[in-house]
Amino acid sequence: MADLSINIAGVEWKNPVTVASGTFGSGMEYDEMIDVSRLGAVTTKGVANVPWAGNPVPRVAEVKSGMMNAIGLQNPGIDTFIKRDLEFLYGKDTRIIVNVCGKSESDYIEVVERLADTDVDMLEINVSCPNVKEGGIAFGQDPKALAHITEEVKNRAKQPIIMKLSPNVTSISEMAIAAESAGADVLSLINTITGMKIDIERKTFALANRTGGVSGPCIKPIAVRMVYEVCKAVKIPVIGMGGIATWEDAVEFIMAGATAVSVGTANFHDPEASIKIIDGIEKYMDSHGISSLDEIRGVVL
Amino acid sequence: MADLSINIAGVEWKNPVTVASGTFGSGMEYDEMIDVSRLGAVTTKGVANVPWAGNPVPRVAEVKSGMMNAIGLQNPGIDTFIKRDLEFLYGKDTRIIVNVCGKSESDYIEVVERLADTDVDMLEINVSCPNVKEGGIAFGQDPKALAHITEEVKNRAKQPIIMKLSPNVTSISEMAIAAESAGADVLSLINTITGMKIDIERKTFALANRTGGVSGPCIKPIAVRMVYEVCKAVKIPVIGMGGIATWEDAVEFIMAGATAVSVGTANFHDPEASIKIIDGIEKYMDSHGISSLDEIRGVVL
Amino acid sequence: MAKVIRECKVVSTDKLASDVFSLLLDAKDIVSTAVPGQFVSVYSNSADRMLPRPISICDTDKSAGTLRLVYRVVGAGTKEFSELKQGDTVRVLGPIGNGYTLEGNSAILFGGGIGIPPMVKLAKALHENGMSRENLHVVLGFRDESFLLDEFSDIATVHISSDMGTIGMKGNAVQLAEAENLVADVIYACGPKPMLRAVKNFAEARDIKAYLSLEERMACGVGACLACVCESKDVDDHSKVHNKRVCVDGPVFTADEVVL
Amino acid sequence: MAKVIRECKVVSTDKLASDVFSLLLDAKDIVSTAVPGQFVSVYSNSADRMLPRPISICDTDKSAGTLRLVYRVVGAGTKEFSELKQGDTVRVLGPIGNGYTLEGNSAILFGGGIGIPPMVKLAKALHENGMSRENLHVVLGFRDESFLLDEFSDIATVHISSDMGTIGMKGNAVQLAEAENLVADVIYACGPKPMLRAVKNFAEARDIKAYLSLEERMACGVGACLACVCESKDVDDHSKVHNKRVCVDGPVFTADEVVL
Numbered sequence A, B: 001m002a003d004l005s006i007n008i009a010g011v012e013w014k015n016p017v018t019v020a021s022g023t024f025g026s027g028m029e030y031d032e033m034i035d036v037s038r039l040g041a042v043t044t045k046g047v048a049n050v051p052w053a054g055n056p057v058p059r060v061a062e063v064k065s066g067m068m069n070a071i072g073l074q075n076p077g078i079d080t081f082i083k084r085d086l087e088f089l090y091g092k093d094t095r096i097i098v099n100v101c102g103k104s105e106s107d108y109i110e111v112v113e114r115l116a117d118t119d120v121d122m123l124e125i126n127v128s129c130p131n132v133k134e135g136g137i138a139f140g141q142d143p144k145a146l147a148h149i150t151e152e153v154k155n156r157a158k159q160p161i162i163m164k165l166s167p168n169v170t171s172i173s174e175m176a177i178a179a180e181s182a183g184a185d186v187l188s189l190i191n192t193i194t195g196m197k198i199d200i201e202r203k204t205f206a207l208a209n210r211t212g213g214v215s216g217p218c219i220k221p222i223a224v225r226m227v228y229e230v231c232k233a234v235k236i237p238v239i240g241m242g243g244i245a246t247w248e249d250a251v252e253f254i255m256a257g258a259t260a261v262s263v264g265t266a267n268f269h270d271p272e273a274s275i276k277i278i279d280g281i282e283k284y285m286d287s288h289g290i291s292s293l294d295e296i297r298g299v300v301l
Numbered sequence C, D: 001m002a003k004v005i006r007e008c009k010v011v012s013t014d015k016l017a018s019d020v021f022s023l024l025l026d027a028k029d030i031v032s033t034a035v036p037g038q039f040v041s042v043y044s045n046s047a048d049r050m051l052p053r054p055i056s057i058c059d060t061d062k063s064a065g066t067l068r069l070v071y072r073v074v075g076a077g078t079k080e081f082s083e084l085k086q087g088d089t090v091r092v093l094g095p096i097g098n099g100y101t102l103e104g105n106s107a108i109l110f111g112g113g114i115g116i117p118p119m120v121k122l123a124k125a126l127h128e129n130g131m132s133r134e135n136l137h138v139v140l141g142f143r144d145e146s147f148l149l150d151e152f153s154d155i156a157t158v159h160i161s162s163d164m165g166t167i168g169m170k171g172n173a174v175q176l177a178e179a180e181n182l183v184a185d186v187i188y189a190c191g192p193k194p195m196l197r198a199v200k201n202f203a204e205a206r207d208i209k210a211y212l213s214l215e216e217r218m219a220c221g222v223g224a225c226l227a228c229v230c231e232s233k234d235v236d237d238h239s240k241v242h243n244k245r246v247c248v249d250g251p252v253f254t255a256d257e258v259v260l
Ligand SMILES: Cc1cc2nc3c(=O)[nH]c(=O)nc-3n(C[C@H](O)[C@H](O)[C@H](O)COP(=O)(O)OP(=O)(O)OC[C@H]3O[C@@H](n4cnc5c(N)ncnc54)[C@H](O)[C@@H]3O)c2cc1C
Pocket: A061, A062, C039, C051, C052, C053, C054, C055, C056, C057, C070, C071, C072, C073, C074, C075, C076, C077, C078, C079, C114, C117, C118, C214, C215, C216, C217, C218, C251
């Protein structure tokens, strides 16, 4: 029998599959359809220090083999989140990763400190948010800003921190090295790639926000390449994501070097996708005589 | 009757549709299937100063709604190209854009100078090639290197020069401005996005080159966004491409601000794609009472 | 009312107007708990279309276990559904959302365009609840061609309008209700946003409680992604901002809780 | 021999082995000029699969205007083709490539696995050219199950091997030809690269001219993209480097012009 468990920055997961932030709420909404406790970990929707209203609608649009979103990080704020969403997750037998967003370093720090004495297992820091103080370019698009926020968060965090990289950069390995050097415990990638869709009949943008983040199978080859580049560049573990929809996709990311994988947009196409992927990896390992994921992780590196 | 013609950097095209470099040879291979003279322009496969053998096979792989390639710019060299490919194109009633590649600035300059006294209408400079002297990072990923090569080429070229931008950058508008300031007459974008595919059964890369350029409908939202950003940032005309497969796609790029559009991977899915797109744009204009593309170009800007 | 995902067999298909189609699905587990005003998410069989299409429950036959969907072909997804043949299968998630609260002794049901289908199951439910034909007003606004009329004629008083006047009064459903001076205990509406705004005004002017079914672009269809929000008058208890999710907090809202 | 693109109707389908299928298409304009050893590009009907699948011409019936393709299901594209039903359509571009040069008074045809189908039309052409059954040796290497055997039995001397020995000699086609000491004026081969290398050695050792049909990943299928190259012994006149395009310069090459 294959052992699907992994150890990532000291945290044991029963299997390498989590769900991508923003595509699974905090699991509550999927609870009636799937057994959330089957997941290796649940990564929650991004949460900020205070409630955010997000962007105007339309917030999503479909594109070939994928979608675009500009939700604008709507969230109920950390207080409600701790009381309601974490309470739900404590009742599940799965690791809890809280995704954190903010408009300034102090926003992030506030959330991280509020989570210090909770039973959250890991923190994922979404640095694709615009750094309002620095003219709005995302923290994750500038290696110095990324290193700085990584350091600040790491100094306060009681849990291992996962820095979630933006793919909208010239060199993803440069960003990965910046985060690793600044103390990140884990890297996750990729966040969405900025895209645009125009409704030619209405002569306007498909999304009210004009641009949105592209996700889904259409970005998978780009995500695999970036995960591979990052795994070659750093020593800390990597959570790979971007277009994973089948167990074969998950294995592809693991072979590129990822320790764990995250299922995002595929949840929208099939709420059972993450469970099917876990089952698929197990069957694959059994049929190929693979007893531990260590045997295939990064085989192509 | 709609007028599809455009004027781009002083060159009249009968319609705004060209074919993307590398996907159409020099037109010869498609001659028995479509009427090459219907195209606004033919953009040739990249040509260097001397023959290049390109990469080992496999050179292509399919991905969801797209493909990856690592041809490695195989080409017969400028001498054969002038004698054979240009001779063929002179016999067609279409504009000729020669795509130029090189491993050093002097490679590019040699090709540009050899083309000076030919009847080529425009030159497209592919700066996604690794700059061998500067450690292999592509000319098109560093604004200074891009500005420098733009200037060098512009100083020698007898034809308007189109600088073809790489999408593998943090800020496409920064690159566009660099090229414009250095004298580019036109910008074209996007080139392919670097990706990777792993064959999990064989535990190896789908492409011998490991990474390859992703193209096709899967990259369209990213391409539209970049074309839009560039059209907002510069005054020179833009040729938009990346996943165009239907006339609706072409109109989307024009609404994002593109003066002309280029059809690439879609040629592989349907050799008649470019012709259908021209016919589709014409019907669209007629049915919507649009007499010139000026009426819709950049409407969303 | 648990949502379930099922691969549903196509029992039959029908073309109701030039671009309006009816799909009868074998969907026992979905219809068993469905109430009027709820919808389902229909997934495409084409690998390049990732997002489900939300389609209202038009009608259900609990004993036969069948679900009826009526939809207009507007894009690639609905085009695909229109090409389904008997025996084909399609993946469906549902039932989703809150549905209409049945109340009052008389009601006006406003259906505009492709907002008409959910009025079928609603009218039938009100009828089964004992609402008389005279008290059950169904006001329909068509673009040009009519469809589903027969579903209402035995149980409700039907009023018809169309944009071009090709059938019924020329104008929209609310203008028709005004012209006919309709009143009732409660109003139910589904249709395009301009119509819903007019219904809201109509209801407020007459001090009638109104339930409006909203539409918005969706991704998850289960309340997780926050794509499908509408603006709420008060801070919403779930979101902690002025946003409600159309998919699970709606699609039906009272006219006074949302800003249109 | 102009290439044309046609939306072809499926005349019939057949399953020849557990994963090998036969597709008969109405493809008049394609078969009218087709010669043995050429192939066609078959496009997927699924929007997310952009690249055509190269499939050898197995057989043609010029009077009926039909094209026969025989293929093994190895991935999503061939799986899709195997689900085509009579009356469905599929887009096909062809005929593509050079095909085999017919020569000599005796021949050995090596077909390995899914390299067997093109040998059908080739054997028929040689037979029609007057080559006797005794002089026309068809040496087939199967994995385990056989297919297409009947196509050869009347016109050629058939030799069979299989990887597991489930049918014919246990071993590969070249080992079988060696064991049976076959000789002829010319050799034609299609199959996996290791088999082609063995055929090349077999031919060189016996000083027999050999035509080998190669496979490579393709994108355009018409000579434009330079995806499908193989290494040529000499500088190629078209490419000016040691590369030939399998799609249009091949798929058939003489054993001495390519490096395997
Ligand atoms: C709660 C609800 C109930 C609905 N009930 C019905 C019904 O009973 N009958 C009917 O004909 N239509 C109904 N609609 C509208 C229906 O969902 C869209 O017409 C359909 O999704 C269009 O899909 P498409 O692929 O044909 O169009 P495309 O434009 O190609 O779709 C592209 C994307 O946009 C989304 N989209 C497009 N139009 C709408 C829309 N109006 N609302 C939400 N998403 C949209 C699609 O779901 C898809 O993700 C309902 C919508 C909602 C929100």
